[in-house]
Amino acid sequence: MEIESLAMALEREHREIDAGIEAFTAGGRDREPLARAVRALRRHIYLEEEFLFPALHAAGLMAPVLVMLREHGEMWATLDALDGEPEADAAIVLCRRLTVQLLHHNLKEEKILYPELDRVVPEPQGERLRAFLESGEMPAEWVCVRARK
Template sequence: MIAETVAEALEREHREIDEGIEEFVAGLAAGEPDPQPLARAVAALRRHIYLEEEFLFPPLREAGLVMPVFVMVREHGQIWKILDALDAELRDGAVAASAAGLLQELQDQLQAHNMKEEHVLYPRSEQVLTEETKAGLQELIDTGRTPEGWVCEGAR
């Protein structure tokens, strides 16, 4: 089996996060919302943003991709605010039709955001990351967690 590149792993995470949100939305539409897929997707998206901002974006900035990274950080801040609102609903156990607007906004933002990452930033990651950083990032993708209290740069 061929090992997955960092870019492939991050793209896979995009799909998995989207699938969790879509699973919740389908349950919501059927009148049987299961909050677990949404809770997993929110946690996975927070971790994904953490990995990008702490380990991927610094070398990409150093490689001259300052403006594309700036845009991604700003968009992360917008996404983070939606995640905060969804987390509040999950804590209250009231995730229902009231979340539909938030979920649509999140899906719309992720669709545009992910496309930019996948076509602009991720292809450069294989060129700018050291082998040591790639290995560490891959391990974090596989097993890592968002540190308690960490907040993305765009939401600080």
């Protein structure tokens, strides 16, 4: 059995998050898939900012990392609005905004940053990251860098 690369695992998370948002916006109005997607996206942002971006930044990918941090802050604001459990029509509008944000953001990560992971993430940190991908939880009060007050 082939071991999934870090890039593949992170791309899989992108697809799972997108699917949760789509399940809500497709008309079912069941908020549970959306709630799972919001939690998963917050965890995914945590994983990137705490595990990946420092190594990518140190490897010289400063400009792309700064763009990703800015976009995380924008998405975090949308996630905060969704956490407020807006009425259905407002939630759909927020989900559409989040879908557009993710479309542009994920494409850049998958084409620019993720291909560099095997090169820049040292193996001990890679193992910690793989373990976190399997079962890790982000700290309850953690907030992305660009959303901190």
